[in-house]
Amino acid sequence: MTQGTSQGTNGESTWLGGGEGTEPHVDDRPLSAAASLGDDVLDEIAQRVLWTATAIVDAANRGRENTSGVKAGGHQASSASMVGIMTSLWFSELTSADRVSVKPHASPVLHAINYLLGDLDESYLPRLRELGGLQSYPSRRKDPDTVDFSTGSVGIGATAPIWAAMSHRYLRDRDQDMPAGGRFISLLGDAELDEGAVWEAITDPGVRQLGEITWIVDLNRQSLDRIIPDVQIKRLVGMFEAADWQVLTCTWGRRIEEVFARPGGELLRERLETMPNEEYQRLLRARPQELHERVLGGDAPAELERLLGEFEPREFAQVIRDLGGHDIGLLLETYEQIDDSRPTVVFAYTVKGRGLATEGHPQNHSAMITAEQLSELAELSGMDPEDPWHRFEPGSAAARRCEEAAARLARPAVPAPTPVDVPAELPWRPKAVGSTQAALGRVLSDLLRAAPDVAGRVVTLSPDVASSTNLGGWINKTGVWSVRDRTDWFADDAERVLKWTEGSGGQHIELGIAEVNLVCLAGELGATWSRWGRPLIPVATVYDPFVSRALEPWSYGMYAGGQSILVGTPSGVTLAPEGGAHQSITTPSIGLEQPECVAYEPAFTQDLEWCLLAAMARIGRPDGESAYFRLSTRPVVQALAAVPEDPMLRERRREQAVAGGYRLDDTTPGEEDVTLVGVGAIMPEVLAAAERLREFGVTAGVVCLTSPDLVFRSLQARGSLSGARAGGIVDVLFPEERRAPLVTVLDGHPHTLTFLAGVRGDRIASLGVSMFGQSSGMEDAHRLHAIDAESVVRAAYDLVGR
Template sequence: MDKTALKNIKPEVLDSIARRAHYLATQMIWQANHRSDKEKGDPKIGGHPAASASSLHIMGALHLLVKTGFDHIANKPHASPTDHSYNYLLDLFLKNDLSRLSQEECDTAMNGLRKFSAQGEPVFQSYHSTYDSDNHNFYPSGSVGIPPVAAGYMALAYRYAREHNYEVPDAHFWAVCGDSEFREGSMYEAVPDFAERELGSVTWILDYNRQSLDGHRITNKEIMNGTDADRVERTMAANGWEVIQVRHGSKRQALFKKKDGELFKNFLEKELEDYELQSLLLVQDMKALKKGISKEHPHLKKFLESVTDQELYDAFRDFGGHDMILLAEAMLKSKESKRKPTIIIAHTLKGWGLRAAAQPGNHSSLPQEEEVEELRQKQKISGDKLYERFASGTAEAKFLKERGESLLADIKAQHALKAKNQDSFLKQLTAFGEIPETLDINTKMTSYPHTQWMLGQLTAKLTRIANTPLDESKLSDKQKALTPNEKPFKLPGELFISMAPDVGTSTNLNPAMDGKIFGAPVVVDHETDLGVKDHKLPDLVPGEEVSDRFLRFEIAEGNVMTCVGSFGRMRDTLGIPLMPLMTVYDFFIKRALDQYFYNLYWKSSFICVGTPSGVTLSPEGAQHGWKSDIQIPFQITWEPFFCQELDWILCDALKRHVLNDNAGRSGVLLRLVTRGAEQKDMLHYLKKQARFKDGLQAPLARAEFPMNGAANEEEVAALDEATIFRTVREEVLKGAYYLIDYRGYAGYEPGDNVINIFAMGSLTTEAIKASEALLSRGIYANVIVVTSSDLLVGIQGHETDYEYLKSGLGINSNLILNRSEEVRTGDLITVAGRRVPVVSVHDGEAGLLDNIGSIVGVRQECLAVRKHSKCGRPSEIYAYHGIDAESVVEACGKVLAETALEKVIVSEQALGDAHQAEGASAHWTELWPSRTPAQKH
């Protein structure tokens, strides 16, 4: 709707619709708090009717007048009932196929605020949710301060997609924020970034009602040189935003035209503190109010005497934020700014239309039943009906029908575009066959590379492939044509976009950054012009070329986390499978953990690389060593050890994303390190496994520990590398694989001399050392490398009842009974019963792997980080935390000894001739003598 069409709208129709929406929102909140199935001890439902009412006309202007069905809205969480009410009136409660819910289903949804959907019936989650029936282009809003930022970065994603020649609709990005919410640090971090990126399609609307949860907001007017609205205006203008204040409604403006009216206007805008204004709103006696104001502000006495009590009462409550036409004009004006984002400060009354209006405790208060019934009667809703649309034929019904149909047409058009894009990308992605399982990075000529280095190699190759033309006649000098294995990565590489909070170079993204910064071209490349460009560093001059696929940020982890989530939503919003990847020092993921959770709840699809991670970053381990060990639905965490594992993992994640095959695991968290590892060890140990020997006829033995009747494993040919890797890749992507596996070796006796060591990430080096040391003591220590704790023993593992751990890896609690000398006690005898115990070692919180033993029912010792770290070399820091090789050996000895002490009492008849020698009970330390403190250090 443009300004011309706006002039033809009848304000009384808008007012009538707004009052119906106000009643509906109030009723749905009241019903939610008075359900018949409430149980003793249940927490209150809430619903925030006062906060919802303050945004009544803001949301009305958006829904009824300004927004298109292509626009996106982030609504403040406490205003969601009002939003649902407008969508109810517009008949925009939709099913997945975009058909409308029936009237009965709509009423069920309205009566189901914060209700559990036991039978799949439509309900509304608290605040806005991806699961609501009116969720189209709405941001989940439970996390205050985050949805407005997500709206801004979604605007950037739209621009990015458009300028990379993908088809996107014209859209504006609106965010309605509370004035307390506007103190959130997440919003202030984004303010300068949105301006510098010239996001003119972003409009934030501040619901400025001067109240918060705990009561009236009190700001320091003298120090801030004005009200909080003045401070916000100056702050936003200084940060490059357009600012529009919507202070006064038509009744106030009429009074301003009276004699001395300008004094009254100045009084409202400049002289009143917000707290004083809120206090004046509580006064009901206008004669006393006039007297009090005249005493404190004598220059207003004549003006106050010239207005009636009713005019003064109405004027104090006539905030501009409750005038839909004024708000719509401001919103339309904000869309005229193409280079600057805009903030509209809409002055409102918290609790508008309710008896609790302006009351300091109204945030959590609920109206009484008689007030709700009074609102219902005013809407002329009769009988037992609680929710009702306007009768057919009324001006309101005609307006809402036309408006609702227009918005639904846009919604259907967006979904059609999404389907078109999906089909187009699917055809292009399969044009060169299946996306390969590997990017074929050669690590054999590199000395002790680490996984962070490997990330740089992988992203560099994707970047090179993306920027290499398929048409060989268009190749530039020194540019090589793509190989058949690289061509299927061409489109995924073009869809790949990386970003970082000023740690791109230190996380090995240099090749993806160099000359490829996407951003407003606001500077001339003076370094090149002056001949001072350092070509050893990446070129960071921003541009908007098709080849620009890196987003540069300042040190603002929350911004980047929200941005990666917004870009990741492009696939499910418009069918454009942009594949965003962000790198951040793992320790600082916690600074953006709220945003990270939001991304996952929102079902965004993205890759977050936390690197370097853990105490393995030993020189900085004192403060930066506590990893962000978290389990959240839709997340899958990977922590590879060998570079080859990372290659397989990244290619699999990329393929799953672009082909929309990552349900339940859309958020990929990669933990990488800067500690190198011997890459040759991977094949070295895999080739020693019996399962990878060609035509094995006899048990195996290590060359250094020969055994009679056993074959020297070095003399038995192993399968070829490709065959081995095919098997191991599948296991890596299931969450774990055997690196050292003594099954099939002579003398391998589970229950006697076998233990399983689970190692994750860089600690695999320590596990290998420990396994070798234990073998020299006659202990067969298998080393199982955990690539994903989530898949093995986390959320995804739980969903399959840990099938892969139990069956795929064969980890079980089988009890092995051993015969011994005859010692009888009546008809019962005691035998030794032993299971294969587990030791786990990883750089992180114990909770990542400490449940392996309990899942299968065996003794486990979990070595992990349990205290603040210190600086030092990895070997020193690992020893300090008790996760070094020697600690692994000691832990293995402990659990083996404890397992050896386990007794099972059975009847002699059940065992037949089995006998057990009975001796005095011992402590495990007697079976595994520990080192003395001197030996330890």
């Protein structure tokens, strides 16, 4: 009796099968995964892809030493169900202009195909999930072979081609030399359709016009833990059709369709299509000798019984496995039906684990076939387990097909992006009183006049909050971009404030209220420099309380190489009347912790201008990174910033603001009794507290942080592990000669700044927001959360012992 292994709850391998009635199929030997009709060469390649993908996972788990007790893992069954689909695409359908997102658990299939195409060195094949080897899931930046989209965040990678297609359209509207695009294809598992991100994407109004989008769903009707208990295809079809997608379905292969055409065939079709998913999966696990009885049931019509009698048990076992997703010829015929005027989804029925001894088992998700079963698969595939990576014989039909596909898929090198000089500051001074949120719109509008080349690369986007995040002036000057030009029915309305002219020349993209769509599009707009050599500067605005909702897909975008600027505004409890539902607490800490992103929270509008321009200069380049800005609607007197007039001192202030912060005091070394550290919109309270303390004879130094994130990085770089010397911004702000207790204050969670106690070993009192707020006036909100000036004074008094 053959067996397979699966990951148990304790992290050890468990066995599949082994009990009475659970024997696997077909005389203890796996069936070939190749279809019996169609292109024999493609079928041969598919079998080799199945072998190579399976051997990649096997080598990771059994082929190298592992002393950790943690198995390497991998997904042989999930890969096997995709073999026919991916073989049909890479070896017959795709062009060099196409871009494909591959479902996470099918990464071994992608690497197997790339190896057969000559795009991956053999040395990587035994190194799945090894340091410096192949990644666990497809990764654009970390895998050594061609990967178009990073996946692994279920549902997010599936939607990425939508936003890449939209980004390509945006570029084409601006650059006539932009290479023509091909198809943007997502290969996803049916369980991924449970993710809300998928439905947010397909229902966006702009998506329905992207005819270059094609999704192919691996409909194996199994998720990680179970067989999906209900037949959902009709519901899924209806949902896609309601979003105006073309829906194509590959249910049965051509061999079984011939059987359905025989007398009694419609009865067999009805029986198979009306049985529950679980019953069909059980047929796959039954011995061939049992299948006739299981399909007939208790009182089957005589015509159906006669039809089944025409087949030997092993032959009938092959027939019931003939699903459309494994019939390469049928898949190719289906691709010819794609309507280029709208997005298309293809539902391809498959068997999870097709061609493996574990196929169809309810717990085969991370199952490993045994060494004996691997040998049987090798025999079916014409391979030797001792020489697992042997390519097709030179000159053979399969080798020639691989060579033809490799030539067809060869891409020209991506041109190096043309750098653009972002100014360090703009020639106009900010208003006397203003908020950082209002200044955002001012900086973008002024950029059009001061640096049109830079402004031409900026594309703003928002989820229906453009006006409330102060993008109105920018939009009036640049217009709204849409996939197709639209009639402006309000052009003659004299009272209109925002001029929503929509067309191919706009620079703002307005999405529906879906933060996930927003950051996914921002990530792909921010990846155009590496995809096509055309850098853009995406600036996405969102209400700061909803940054958490958008965080995972935005983080995915950065992992995949997308560089963008996310502006969260309004923030904190300072927008007091809106109440707790619109008051962000944890976002300052989130910004500090996010890899490949600099988080800023400037207090003053001049600081925002400097930091935003610096962030733009870091977008769209190999060594670049994203940025997150936390802004406020609170009007602040800008004279409090005390920006120096002297050019040299002003430049020094700018450099420090961009680096993470600066001091706002006139104390001399040794005089400081306490240091007050503030961030963002709470700085007026910090400065008022410092003045109040001076009245009481307490000398307070004041530090204004523009980026706790960069200050923390400076502290980390000073550590012994990095070997860096002292002298970064952290030592400028907190020099040894000014040692004093610290009171830190921000409109966010207080733990964000507690790391400052480790700079010099100072005592610290951290003030901030650690509970849900409620509607109130701003002053009441600050008192409620103890971030008002009086609370700062009390904390300072406690620290200095007065």
